[in-house]
Amino acid sequence: DTGVSQNPRHKITKRGQNVTFRCDPISEHNRLYWYRQTLGQGPEFLTYFQNEAQLEKSRLLSDRFSAERPKGSFSTLEIQRTEQGDSAMYLCASSPRGTGGPDTQYFGPGTRLTVL
Amino acid sequence: AQTVTQSQPEMSVQEAETVTLSCTYDTSENNYYLFWYKQPPSRQMILVIRQEAYKQQNATENRFSVNFQKAAKSFSLKISDSQLGDTAMYFCAFLPGNGQNFVFGPGTRLSVLP
Numbered sequence: 001d002t003g004v005s006q007n008p009r010h011k012i013t014k015r016g017q018n019v020t021f022r023c024d025p026i027s028e029h030n031r032l033y034w035y036r037q038t039l040g041q042g043p044e045f046l047t048y049f050q051n052e053a054q055l056e057k058s059r060l061l062s063d064r065f066s067a068e069r070p071k072g073s074f075s076t077l078e079i080q081r082t083e084q085g086d087s088a089m090y091l092c093a094s095s096p097r098g099t100g101g102p103d104t105q106y107f108g109p110g111t112r113l114t115v116l
Numbered sequence: 117a118q119t120v121t122q123s124q125p126e127m128s129v130q131e132a133e134t135v136t137l138s139c140t141y142d143t144s145e146n147n148y149y150l151f152w153y154k155q156p157p158s159r160q161m162i163l164v165i166r167q168e169a170y171k172q173q174n175a176t177e178n179r180f181s182v183n184f185q186k187a188a189k190s191f192s193l194k195i196s197d198s199q200l201g202d203t204a205m206y207f208c209a210f211l212p213g214n215g216q217n218f219v220f221g222p223g224t225r226l227s228v229l230p
Binding site for chain 2: 033040058108110
């Protein structure tokens with residue numbers, strides 16, 4: 001068990017550029033989550049996958065954001081035409097499917113995005 | 117919509133002492149779960165403790181315990197025998213019983229002083 005990994009750890013981009021982040025969940029975890037965390041705040045839910053199906057999306061996920069999990073393993077989060085307000089830490093988490101009640105979400109180290 | 121409030125932006129405690137972090141939440145649901153997560157400086161978030169709303173008994177994990185008051189919608193975290201490694205941001209989080217959408221509070225920055 002190597003934990004949830006995220007790449008890159010840091011990304012600096014210019015306004016208007018597209019960026020893509022990758023999340024590798026703990027193997028055999030079939031649930032995967034994306035969150036955004038701005039400085040001094042708690043994480044905000046963006047979206048959730050069960051296997052390859054995207055089951056829930058927050059209203060925070062504007063049409064410039066898209067997330068995929070094509071084979072039910074790793075996931076990517078793409079932000080198109082980045083804006084300075086997109087600057088944040090993007091966290092990924094995964095959890096196994098439990099038989100009842102929620103399972104613990106295991107978080108990755110995050111990707112810190114800075115939009116200049 | 118659910119909201120989670122943590123009224124203490126920052127707290128400090130002497131090593132070996134006990135500290136209590138506050139959390140209140142607002143929901144109309146009866147079935148839900150509550151969590152405390154810890155985020156050490158420059159490190160990833162890890163689960164500290166969780167509580168099912170249908171359970172009356174307060175959860176305990178070693179030096180960490182909660183005081184869950186369902187009627188008051190309060191969920192405080194008590195850390196006993198504080199250690200330097202407890203220095204971190206602590207987030208209270210709410211999860212509805214039928215969803216996967218965590219709602220986190222703004223966090224409390226805890227510093228354990230030697």
